Amino acid sequence: MTLTHKPVGPGSHVFLVDGSSFVFRAYFQSIRQDAKYNYRSDRLPTGAVRLFCTKLLQFVREGAAGRTPTHLAIIFDKSENSFRKEIYPDYKAHRSEPPEDLIPQFPLMRAAVRAFGLTPIEQDVYEADDLIATYATQARAKGADVLIVSADKDLMQLVDPGVTMYDPASGTAGTKGAREERLIDEAEVVDYFGVTPDKVVDVQALAGDSTDNVPGAKGVGVKTAAQLINEYGDLDTLLEKAPGIKQPKRREALTDPEAVKLIRLSKKLVELVRDAPVETKLDDLGLHQPDAKKLVAFLQAMEFTTITRRVGELYGVDIHEIEPDPDFVGPAGWRARNGEVDHAAAPKPVERKEPAAHKLVADGYAPSALAAARKAEALASKIDRSSYETVMSIERLDQWIADAFEAGLVALDTETTSLDPMSCELVGVSLALGPGRACYIPLGHREGGDGDLFGGADLVAGQIPLETAIRQLKPLFEDDAVLKIAQNMKYDLEVLSRYGIAVGPIEDTMLISYALDTGRNNHGLDELAKKHLDHENITFAQVAGTGRNFIGFARVALDKATEYAAEDADVSLRLWRALIPRLPAERKAAVYETLERPMVETLARMERRGITIDRHMLSRLSGEFAQEMVRLEADIFELAGESFNLGSPKQLGDILFGKMGLPGAKKTATGAWSTSASVLEDLAAEGNDFARRILDWRQLSKLKSTYADALPGFVNKETGRVHTCYSLAATTTGRLSSSEPNLQNIPVRNEAGRKIRKAFIASPGHVLISADYSQIELRLLAHIADIPQLKKAFADGIDIHAMTASEMFGVPVKDMPPEVRRRAKAINFGIIYGISAFGLANQLSIPREEASAYIKKYFERFPGIKDYMEATKKTVREKFCVTTIFGRSLHFPRMSSANPSDRAFYERAAINAPIQGAAADIIRRAMVRMDEALTDAGLHAQMLLQVHDELVFEAPEAEAEATIIVARRIMEQAPLPAVHMSVPLHVDARAAKNWDEAH
DNA sequence: CGTACTATT
DNA sequence: ATCCTAAATAGTACGT
Known part of the structure; x- marks a missing residue:
């Protein structure tokens, strides 16, 4: 056993890693990846171990959350015999078995920890959380800093000024709701539990926990529990004073002797033990260099490639000289060490034929290898803006163009006076021919100041005349043999087509990203640069200003403009190189080439065409709507007995549910009265004219402001038509x-x-x-x-909703009452959206039980839907x-x-x-x-x-x-x-x- | 700038 | 036990 005795004291950084939560996370991440990475050649599942090792290496080398550990413990749950099971046999009773493929990986994870020169910490009776609590308490007592690495909210009770939790990223950042890595300090705990960390156990005791099967109090969740604890101070006081609680159900839940017993028991279950008799001393968790050869031997035995190479590089050992650790080689080896599990049943890695490589992928590379190589390349090379050239002479422009013909590909970006491709003017064009090899051609930059009253400011001297540049660039941008790459090419296509250039053939990095990563991240250039190149772009706001400091790109100084514009082309080119090999490797080449890339030209044409609107008709409508709104407003104010701002949901809510005291009040997410259409419709349905009129007013208000008044403002001065902008990503x-x-x-x-x-x-x-x-x-x-029934109905051209109703309710399609059909139609739509009884009940204004019965019936009649x-x-x-x-x-x-x-x-x-x-x-x-x-x-x-x-x-x-x-x-x-x-x-x-x- | 609301498929 | 409750968007007005 390798232990390093290093006393913990002030200045020490103690990392306490919740191993179990890591193991599960690593597993679930591994199954998202191609099966071929998740099994060793003898079909031993190792995917989770691989990710676990990667993460472990990162902790050991780089630390986390800006700290590097001096002491590090990976702490696991040993087995089922927790003391909590003794005091409450149902504790964690609902836990399902771990996935089959994960089971053999548990011992391998512990082996991995040892290979890193660490001791996996686990003990009988006490759970990992208790050991973490104990070490954290000891470390704090010695004045050290503690970082608890875990996503488990049960550990939040340990947070204090010297104890921080760190929740490593799960999922991909950028998209709505994605969990990013985060530090959890006291504020975060208050945010989550509504109380300070010292009160967390009281809240959990009341709220219970479904995943651990902690009972808590009936009818009390985290929200209510926090409110109660904040009101009464702590759990004991609350239970003491509970007989005085007004709400009968809640009083009962907090006074009934049996219930109180369960609450007190719950507290015992959630409260972590801070003085567990730990077998490994805190001072012995000191971090030191692992035995690199031993580590590599283990990784070799697992047949990991990337991480093995990386470890070899980091610790300066030649991995080819090291034999795989025989203890872990072959089924005999690991079965002997780890017992009994039979892995013959493990699924075979999926064998797929590589599709024909994308035309741009060099022959002789396996696409996935190329993708990895390109990614490494992208991350390795730093972007140096000082190498960009500002092109101010026709000779230099012609040289860049000649070089682009030579290269056969060019990334481009246009800079303009506005974001509207139909009305903006060209300010400059940037080109990139290779990583770091980029230039900016300013064409329409103007001097600072406001210019004279009668015209724009003068052009900055020395720029190539716009017409000349366009004339020179046109043959390049239109040449079939030169690939043009851009981020959001639709925009550049539209702008340049207004200057007489029909750009092609094209590539679009935004769309490549969209084909590969829909839902994983957004697809803007800055975000992609960060993600794939680990590079922070200069932002548009940084060069052109924002708000009242906005100067527009034409007034940006040429050196600044060059850094910004050439960087965009450079980054787009680098992104293209990094992403393009992923298309065949991830089987998305066809999606990109048939569903994404050709849409650029198609949509650019549609946007350029625009559509005619009748402005006079809209103007007339606006007047009509305004008149009717005035009438409604008068009625509404009279019924309310006062005038107020009808457009303010806040004021309206106060009138409806405060002043008038109407029933059916609902709250919005922020606790304000809801005045949504569904609430008002309910009131109106009961004959409330006030609500009816507000609904009518709202409708007219929406039509007037969003459409009648706003649309004419979008008519383009030159074309006289409205040009919408479609987003493909x-x-x-x-x-x-x-x-x-x-x-x-x-x-x-x-x-x-x-x-x-x-x-x-x-x-x-x-x-x-x-x-x-x-x-x-x-x-x-x-x-x-x-x-079958749906397919037949569509084949026969039968009314699909009537058919559904007929199947479900046994009513003949002929002479079907409209109401019956309407219900079937709602169900059909609900199915597409992932139905719930609540949602269907809402939609049809029927009791939830009835909606529930419909859904059940539907699934009986169409079992294939349920299966799907x-x-x-x-x-x-x-x-x-x-x-x-x-x-x-x-x-x-x-x-x-x-x-x-x-x-x-x-x-x-x-x-x-x-x-x-x-x-x-x-x-x-x-x-x-x-x-x-x-x-x-x-x-x-x-x-x-x-x-x-x-x-x-x-x-x-x-x-x-x-x-x-x-x-x-x-x-x-x-x-x-x-x-x-x-x-x-x-x-x-x-x-x-x-x-x-x-x- | 976030929230509430509403327009479409 | 509790939470939430039918998918995907964009635009306007209010109010901090």
Whole structure:
């Protein structure tokens, strides 16, 4: 046993690592990765051990949270015979068995700890948490700093000014709700438990803990418990004074002798032992250099490659000279050491054929090896902004262009006067030909100051004339033999096309990232640079200012502008090099090349075309809405007996539930009265006119401000049309999003709203054509989950909701009451969203029990749906990822959350994602093919808008019918040849003078 | 700048 | 036992 005696004292950093929580985390992370990394050649599962070792090495070498340890203990739970089981046999009774593949890895983890020259700490009777508590207490007494590495909230009771918890990152940072690594100090504890660390056990005693099966008090959760403890000071006082509590249920829960016994027992269960008789002395946890040869021998035996190499480098030993540790080689070896588990049953590593490599991947490399090599390369090279050139002469420009032709690829970035590609002016262009080899060509920079009153400021002297630069760059940017790389190429494409350059062929790093990492992180350049290159970009705000200090890019000094602009091109190029090998390695090359990259040109064309709106009609509507609002407002103030700001939910809530004392009050997340439509609808349904009028006013207010008044502001001065901006990489499912303005939420559901839609019109001599997929998500569900009745109904063209109702309620489709069909329709939609009885009950305004019965019935009639849902949940739990039938992967890193309701949320999202995502894939396929199909048919129609399952075209009146035929064919055949659906797709299409009538 | 609300699929 | 409760977005107004 290797122990180093190093007295703990002031200045010592004691790391106490909760080994069990690490082991599980390592395991769940490992199963997200390709199976081939998770088994040794003899099928011994080692994936979790590998990640465990990686993390351990990191702790030993670099520490965590900015500290390096002087003392380090990896502490495990030994077995089942905790003293807590003695005093409460049901303690942790609900714990399920660890995953089969993890079991043989437990002893290997301990072996790994020893290989690192440390002693795995574990003891009978006491759990890891007790040992951590004991060491932490001892270390504090000696004046040392303690860092507890764990995600377990039970340890929060130990936090004090010298004891910090550190929760290492789980999941990928960046996306909504992802758990990032974090330090937990007293403030964090107060945040979580609502009380200071010394009161945490009292709160836990009351709230109980479902995962450990600690009973707590009935009807009391963390929130209530914290409130009680804060009110009464501590648990004893609370229980003493409980008979005086007003709420009967709560009083009962805190006074009943049996209940009180359980609460006191709960406290014993959650309170950690701080004076356990530890077998290893604190002073003996001192950290020292491991025996590198022994460590390497162990890692060799595990057949790890990367970490073995790294250890060899770090400790300066030649790994090739070291034989694998015979104790751990082969089944005989590890079985003899570790007993009994039979690993013959372990699944075989998946053997897949490598797909044809991406055309840009050099021959002779296994793509995954190249991906790893590129990643290492990306992380190794530092970015040096001082090497960037500011191109001020035509000679230098021509040299860069010649070099770009030579290189065969160039990353580019355009700098402009605004973010709107349809109205901005070009300020400069940057190019990158290799890592660190980048330049900036300023073209439209202007002198500081405000310029004279009648025109802009003068151009900065010495810049190449814009027309000259465009003329020189055009052949390069249009040359088929030179690949053009950019981050968000759609923007550059649109800007440059306004200057007469049709850029191509293209690559887009934002979209490569989206194809690889949807849901794992966002895809902005700065975030990708940080993630993949470990590099902090200069931000736009840093060079151009913000708020009233904003000067616009044209006024940025040339040296600053060069650093910023050339860096963007340089970073984009480096990202491309780092990410491109991952496409074939992770089987996403086809997704990128068929569903992402071609959309850039397609959408750029649509955005440039724009759509005409009738501003006069909107202006008239605005007036009408205003008049009606004034009338409603007068009624509302009279009923309220006072005037107030109707647009303020706060003031409205006070009137409704404070002053008027109306029933049915609900609270929002922040504890304010909710005045949401569902609350007001409930009131209105009971005949409350006040609520009805507020709802009417709200609707008009929304239509007026968001649409009637705002849309005309988006009309482009030059084109006279509205040009939305589509984002290809914004959603977690593959859908597009639309902004400035959002043309994907133009009203359609009621009469007043449809008037807005009527203002979207065709230009003279043309019509608008709207073509939308009918029930595409239900059709996809029928196909994916393989539901015979649904498939047959779609094949026969039967009303799907009526069919569902008929199956469920035994009512014939003919003469079905509308209400019955409506319920079936709600259920069908609910299914797609990951139904709950609560949600369905809400939707249909029926009791939850009834909703529950419907769902049960539905699953009985369509058992395949239940199977699909369960299978999807299983997949996302194991892989943190689901995949559409077109191969698009959607990631849910936060499925690792410790919060069960969070996980339930992500499970529902995961049920919906392959359906919504496949629908998004299908319409993308149609869009990519559409322009060429229309041209081939000799038609002049143009695609203008996409609204998830709908495409809007503008076509010459005479070509309306022919256009509809082509559009329908392309849309209905879109899945082919990649996917042969077992359900037909159906597209409805219509032509009219405005969008409302075409829809 | 965060919260509440509402428009669409 | 408790929490939350049907998926995905973008825009506006209020109020700190």
